[in-house]
Amino acid sequence: MDQIQAMRIFARVVEAGTFTRAADSLQLPKASVTKHVQALEARLRVKLLNRTTRRVTVTADGAAYYDRTVRLLADFDDIEASMGxxxxxxxxxxxxxxxxxxxxxxxxxxxxxxxxxxxxxxxxxxxxxxxxxxxxxxxxxxxxxxxxxxxxxxxxxxxxxEFITVASPAYLARHGTPQHPLDLERGEGLHRSVIYFSPVSGRRYPLDFHKDGEVLELTGPSQLAVNDSNAYVSALQAGQGVGQITTFQAEQPIAEGRLVRVLPEWTQPLxxxxxxxxxxxxxxxxxxxxxxxxxxxxxxxxxxxxxxxxx
The missing domain is CATH 3.40.190.10 (Periplasmic binding protein-like II)
Structure with a gap:
């Protein structure tokens, strides 16, 4: 048995949580992964993992062995990486x-x-x-x-x-230019926002405005929420509402006239x-x-x- 390979396989099983995911990540047959872990346990004469039909968990001996194994493998990789x-x-x-x-x-x-x-x-x-x-x-x-x-x-x-607040020229032509963040909340001129929501938790992130110690977090009215940053910028360019994007995202659309900065005196934290x-x-x-x-x-x-x- 290749001791180093067996240790790497054991560590991957612990990190992945299942033999199947570990095998996929290592591009090895599941049977090979199982065989290496079993051989390692036999060599050490201790049980490293508790197995169920859905997941593996680490025994107390397995946790201690994993901690030392990770450090040893890192040192081993360092030796190889240090070579010219x-x-x-x-x-x-x-x-x-x-x-x-x-x-x-x-x-x-x-x-x-x-x-x-x-x-x-x-x-x-x-x-x-x-x-x-x-x-x-x-x-x-x-x-x-x-x-x-x-x-x-x-x-x-x-x-x-750095984030800035923007909208498309077409949107501003239809709804007017907001003069204060609260114009978006009050619906002055029928303004609306485009909101970003987390693709994991579903949390909706408000538009965030800071000025001279004043902080405003606004969420609406909004007819559209998006969970991808590229789609978010596209929605703003399509005139869906007012939103906040980074200067990195906004530079080209602003230069090409597809977006306009609004409320420039209000900022967001970096x-x-x-x-x-x-x-x-x-x-x-x-x-x-x-x-x-x-x-x-x-x-x-x-x-x-x-x-x-x-x-």
């Missing part, structure tokens, strides 16, 4: 997940640069505004905005997003952007390569580095 060839030419398949607007406007247009620099890395790019489970879904790293809920993950802050990855993969050469490249992309775009004082 591995560091200069990282290789392997990398699963990355990013939000839809960042993918469309930043990552995909420049992805050829990454592929030219690292030709031996193959990228599986997941594009969605839905929050993914890095461990369970076997994702190597994600780029996401907002404060982190899971403090066990490793995060590197790579930018700040949204921090992080590249996030599981702690047991923080030394992988391929993950490090993508993280550093993503940080370069964000650092090179002024609209993704809004200074703290701008909000």
């Amino acid at each position: 060839q591995a560091r200069s030419s990282p290789r392997g398949r990398l699963r990355v997940d990013v939000g839809s607007s960042v993918a469309r406007l930043l990552i995909i247009p420049r992805l050829a640069q990454f592929q030219e620099r690292f030709p031996d890395i193959q990228i599986d790019l997941g594009v969605s505004d839905r929050t993914v489970d890095l461990i369970g879904d076997n994702v190597d790293c994600v780029i996401r905005g907002g404060e982190l809920a899971d403090q066990s993950l490793v995060a590197r802050r790579i930018g700040n997003l 949204l921090p952007v992080y590249v996030v990855y599981p702690p047991n993969r923080h030394l992988s050469a391929k993950v490090r390569a993508f993280v550093d490249w993503a940080a370069e992309l964000f650092a090179g775009d002024r609209l993704l580095q809004a200074p703290a004082g701008s909000s």
Whole structure:
């Protein structure tokens, strides 16, 4: 039995929660995954996992073994990554997940640069505004905005997003230009908002207005709520109402006359952007390569580095 491989398989089963998901993520037959874990238990003479028809759970001995195994595997990966060839030419398949607007406007247009620099890395790019489970879904790293809920993950802050309030020229021609955020709430001139809602929880996010210590959170009236950032921008351009998007998203539509900024004296707090990855993969050469490249992309775009004082 390959001890290192068996340890990696055991760790993946713990992280995925089932033998089936672990096998899928490792691209191995389920029978092989089961066989390796059983052989590992026989070698150690302890029961590492409790098995049910739907899920596996870790025994006390399994939890202790997992903690030490993760550290050992990270050290092993560090040894390999520290070698000159591995560091200069990282290789392997990398699963990355990013939000839809960042993918469309930043990552995909420049992805050829990454592929030219690292030709031996193959990228599986997941594009969605839905929050993914890095461990369970076997994702190597994600780029996401907002404060982190899971403090066990490793995060590197790579930018700040500034939001502005916009509407289409056609909408403003029909409804007039709002002079105060409360015009949207009162329905002055039959104004309406386009609201973003979470694709996971369904929570509706209000339009957020800040000025001189005054804070207003407004939700309506709204005939449309959208859970994808690209679709949200499209809805605003189609004249569905007033909404709030980042300056990064708004730059081209405003320059081309498809959107107009309104209520410019009212701002929103900046949204921090992080590249996030599981702690047991923080030394992988391929993950490090993508993280550093993503940080370069964000650092090179002024609209993704809004200074703290701008909000």
